[in-house]
Amino acid sequence: PCPTVALAPFCLPLRALGPCSARCQSTCGLTPRAGRAPGQGAAPQVTVTDSPERAAKPGSRGARVPGAAAGLCLPFSCSCPVFPGAVTPVKDQAVCGSCWSFATTGAMEGALFLKTGVLTPLSQQVLIDCSWGFGNFACDGGEEWRAYEWIKKHGGIASTESYGSYKGQVRAAITGYVNVTSGNVTAVKTALYKHGPVAVSIDASHKSFSFYSNGVYYEPKCANTTGALDHAVLAVGYGVLQGETYWLVKNSWSTYWGNDGYILMAMRDNNCGVATEATYPVLA
Structure with a gap:
């Protein structure tokens, strides 16, 4: 049996999820994307680029995560972040297609x-401004x-505070x-359990994602292959939740979207x- 995992008495201020019907596990509602015409919803902000390198990127592609098959006892359910306190407030990328920078800094x-035990907001802007030479395209x-x-x-990334004042001091x-x-x-x-928040790519091309409000999101038309992740x-x-296993995911479309910015x-x-x-990432 796995030992009890003690988590700090803190939860994200997610709205009450409410009951789900037998037909639908998630709820749609009016969001900042709701007033857009077809093709003008998530698309301007859904901008993970695809490339041949994406399928064969450097690093440890497909490497087994340490502990994944080593009998590590994982909590069955972590309805709060696995490491409370390790997540900064939800941010807003607005009309800039820079989701990749928010996932990276998160x-x-x-x-x-x-x-360190200290939560330091890191700069998305420095990545948007400076990583062009590595194949990123800002917005x-x-x-x-x-x-x-x-x-x-480049030896690290600056905090939001230091880069905003153009000091550019390395924080991580x-x-x-x-x-x-x-x-x-x-x-x-x-x-998640051993290393904290994990950057992931998803298929967010469907209207149901733009209009998501609460509950467990399942889109039958969603793809899960590398080329479809945007x-x-x-x-x-x-x-x-009600028998449906889920990932707790932080988006970068402000707290007005989804469940206080989460899904x-x-x-x-x-x-x-x-x-x-x-x-x-593996910190130095």
Whole structure:
């Protein structure tokens, strides 16, 4: 039997989820994306670029996450973040297609918190401004692994505060990053449990995602293959709601979207590809 895992008495201020009907596990509602015409919903902000390198990126593609198959006892359900306190408030990328920078810094912020005990907001803007040479395109899309490569090459990433004042002081440096075993739910859980928040890419191309309000999100039309993943987000925990297992995912579309900026994404069938392209940084 696994020992009881003690978590700090803190939960994200998610709204009450409410009952789900037998037909639908999630609820749609009016969101900041709701007033857009077809084709103008999530698309401007769904900008993880696809490329040949994405399928064969450097690092430890497909490497087994330490502990994933070593008998590690994982909590069955973590309805709060696995590491409370390791997640900064929900941010808003607005009309800039820079989701990749938010996912990258979110994973970095969590790792830095686990190392230092201090939650330091890190700068998305420095990645948007400076990682062009590594294949990212600022508001026109990018990829987390390219951002990790830039951070590694340049000795670290600045905090939001220091970069905003153009001091550019390094607050977190990395030696590399890990690509969690693709499609392996246990490996992603293990990464969350041992290393904190994990950057993931998803298929967010459906109207149901733009209009998500609460409950466990399952989209039958969602794809989970690498080429179909078009939005980067941050997995921070996992749990079970009315028998449906889910990932607790932090988006970057402000607290007005979804459930205070979060979404519960179904684990079933690797819906929308949460477990397909998961990565986390290794701090120096």
